[in-house]
Amino acid sequence: MYGGANWDNLIKTVRNCTPVKAKRIAIKNPNITFFFLCRQYIVINNQGQLRMFNPGDAVFFSGIPWYGVAPQCDAYNKNHMTVAYTTPDDSQQFLNIASYTLADGSPAVDVVCIFGGNYCTNELPSLRANNNNPPTLNQFNPNIQEVLDSGVVKALQDKGITVLLTILNGHSAVGWSQFTSEIVATAFVNYLKTDIVDKYGLDGIDIDDEYSIGIPNQTSLVMVTSIMQQLMPDKIISKALFNDIHNFDTIYKGKKLSDTLDYGWEMTYGGNPIFRLPQYVDKGMGKDRLSLGFWFGQISPNPEKDVQWIKDNGYEGLMVFDFQAPSDTVMMGTLVNALYGIGNWNCQ
Incomplete structure (x- = not known):
């Protein structure tokens, strides 16, 4: 999520995730519509609040994504x-x-x-x-x-x-x-x-x-x-x-x-x-x-x-x-x- 985005639709963060595990977590919760998975350590400055994520962190959201540019992460949408x-x-x-x-x-x-x-x-x-x-x-x-x-x-x-x-x-x-x-x-x-x-x-x-x-x-x-x-x-x-x-x-x-x-x-x-x-x-x-x-x-x-x-x-x-x-x-x-x-x- 881009630093200026509204994070109110954050559902949860799960540590030590693989892409396969993260996708299965998303299916288990119908409210999850997208997530990003960190490959490297990243700090996101979200309107003055620092959000720090480690490699393997999967961050799940509902709603519509507002992506920025973060080469440390991969984003996934749950489509059908x-x-x-x-x-x-x-x-x-x-x-x-x-x-x-x-x-x-x-x-x-x-x-x-x-x-x-x-x-x-x-x-x-x-x-x-x-x-x-x-x-x-x-x-x-x-x-x-x-x-x-x-x-x-x-x-x-x-x-x-x-x-x-x-x-x-x-x-x-x-x-x-x-x-x-x-x-x-x-x-x-x-x-x-x-x-x-x-x-x-x-x-x-x-x-x-x-x-x-x-x-x-x-x-x-x-x-x-x-x-x-x-x-x-x-x-x-x-x-x-x-x-x-x-x-x-x-x-x-x-x-x-x-x-x-x-x-x-x-x-x-x-x-x-x-x-x-x-x-x-x-x-x-x-x-x-x-x-x-x-x-x-x-x-x-x-x-x-x-x-x-x-x-x-x-x-x-x-x-x-x-x-x-x-x-x-x-x-x-x-x-x-x-x-x-x-x-x-x-x-x-």
């Missing part, structure tokens, strides 16, 4: 976000996601949602493989467990990719919208934190609130996400947005769902985006937290036109479901080139 939902066959297929890069060599996929875990019971473990059919104590299907155990989550993170686990309801009476008790919801969140997020080094949890056969409770989602926000403050809480606009009106301890979700990706695939994303803005979600979903199985008439709409209207980005399918991988490439320009989808 690309999200891939994937059900990988094995760890190598998952690792291959890192081989797709933009023209500058950075990852072409910013966020990967591992699809997924099934919330089946409030008896531990709450996640059960194959929707607990047949009954099992295994938490994940073998392919997902292998990915989580293999170290490839960290391998993608080391490339600058954020990794979330999508958790669906498991065709049972429990579910994201079925909590009626704070005690039960808190126990579930503690389980997710300890046995899932911390254990496997994940960047957060993605919510897919489908397939429960239980009775929905209007307060459930905002209650459980509020508890997640409290117990996992440095982790991302995102949601696959679908048939849920009514949930954004409920207030729990002064918060609405728009206050507890970091990001949302809308998944009524193929429809006109004007009928898909603005309704969430009306309910309090910032455009910089919303992405439009795409799926080759229900493709829109003109995906590139949809991407242009995203850009023209200031939304965060795009999500592709079923990324591991060849047709969806190709479609992601088309969408990325539409988002950033031809030549920005490359496979190393």
Whole structure:
């Protein structure tokens, strides 16, 4: 930031950062819009106040940058976000996601949602493989467990990719919208934190609130996400947005769902985006937290036109479901080139 700039939009400074680490920090906080990373010691005289930064300091801001000339630092803007939902066959297929890069060599996929875990019971473990059919104590299907155990989550993170686990309801009476008790919801969140997020080094949890056969409770989602926000403050809480606009009106301890979700990706695939994303803005979600979903199985008439709409209207980005399918991988490439320009989808 230029010395005469207003620093009121400073969010935080993080020491000992690499460019990869700094970019992942920026993704974790939707309010961050740009940052600079110091390669050398620098003193900035900001309207008489000396601000001193060391090599490796990353300085994060919201708002619009006002850059000056400082050869000791590199500046980065957070422009758009690309999200891939994937059900990988094995760890190598998952690792291959890192081989797709933009023209500058950075990852072409910013966020990967591992699809997924099934919330089946409030008896531990709450996640059960194959929707607990047949009954099992295994938490994940073998392919997902292998990915989580293999170290490839960290391998993608080391490339600058954020990794979330999508958790669906498991065709049972429990579910994201079925909590009626704070005690039960808190126990579930503690389980997710300890046995899932911390254990496997994940960047957060993605919510897919489908397939429960239980009775929905209007307060459930905002209650459980509020508890997640409290117990996992440095982790991302995102949601696959679908048939849920009514949930954004409920207030729990002064918060609405728009206050507890970091990001949302809308998944009524193929429809006109004007009928898909603005309704969430009306309910309090910032455009910089919303992405439009795409799926080759229900493709829109003109995906590139949809991407242009995203850009023209200031939304965060795009999500592709079923990324591991060849047709969806190709479609992601088309969408990325539409988002950033031809030549920005490359496979190393």
